[in-house]
Amino acid sequence: MSPPPARNRRADARRSRSAILDAAIRLLNSQPEVSVEAIATAAGVTRQTVYAHFPSRDQLLAAALDQVTEETVAAMDAVELDSGPAADALLRLLDASGRLAGRYSVLLQHTSSLPVSKEDDHERHAPVADRLRKVIQRGQANGEFDDRLAPGWLVAVTISLAHTAGEEVDARRMSETEAAEALRTSLFRVFGATPD
Template identity: 60%
Template sequence: MTSLPPRRADARRSRAAILTAAAQVLDTDPDAGLAAVARAAGVTRQTIYAHFASRDKLLAAVVDHLTEQAVAAMDAVEADSGPAGDALLRLLAAGRQSTDRYPALLRQIAAQPVGPDADQLRHAPVADRIERVIRRGQRTGEFDDRLPADWLATAVIALAHAAEHPSGTDEAVLSRTIRNTLTRAERG
């Protein structure tokens, strides 16, 4: 019976290797097949299929994996300290630094047709952290409190995505735009 835990550990290591390899391979070649992912992960195609029933399921798991990495990076920036505006920019920079490693893959993911519910679920862990900082900024008077924090979090995510677009903008312009959006919303 002692062989069961090591197999589970092996399965976890295989899954992690597959997800890491898939992110790297699909970023380099968005049309790569599972055989290329298997080679890069050092596993067989059958091992991939043991974890993921299809390429689409693998891609969905890669999205979750990248989201987990971005959230971990965001959690490391201590968003509950310092001015809310600075904390928000630290959160966004941490998330962006984490996801910037896979620009082609993220463009491919963004181009996938998903409904608004799926997109909202994909962004939920990120949105929760952004919304928490926005609420703090609203409580302290740093951010305008006349618009709902969840709406502002969605707007911040949309602005960050717009800046990631190839014709997007640089970090300084993004920072000013986000601060202006949060501090002057509806102040006509």
């Protein structure tokens, strides 16, 4: 007995959406102004199919950014943030997110200009912020990090400084290595930690 037609349509729709996002991320990361038509062609679907899933270019860009965020969170989870000293976990978190930011630098720079509400921006950063907050709280609880600053403040500072480091690299005022070292040094000073 074959699966019901509705189930086949849903599976086809999921495959199409996935192919569109994969193509969008790949193309937008090398050619930020690439057309929806080119994305459709690369995904093996029609332009109408792209618009059926993503009614506007901005929605497609936002969905691509969401997928990159999911990949970043998966990379963070893979580096076992609950093990070892909190300072080392913080460095692993920064390294994992930095690798993804470097891989998708053109896309991230382009999507940073999207009009986004504070709620949407908060929601997008929430999974990253949650993991960072846990590392900070662990470091404060075991005395590695100064506990006089609220974890929420330290999360906000970390995200802001990471964005600033990325902007410095994008503007070619710093190399990726210089920006990563400046970020690490700045955060350890703010956290009241001594880097190894």
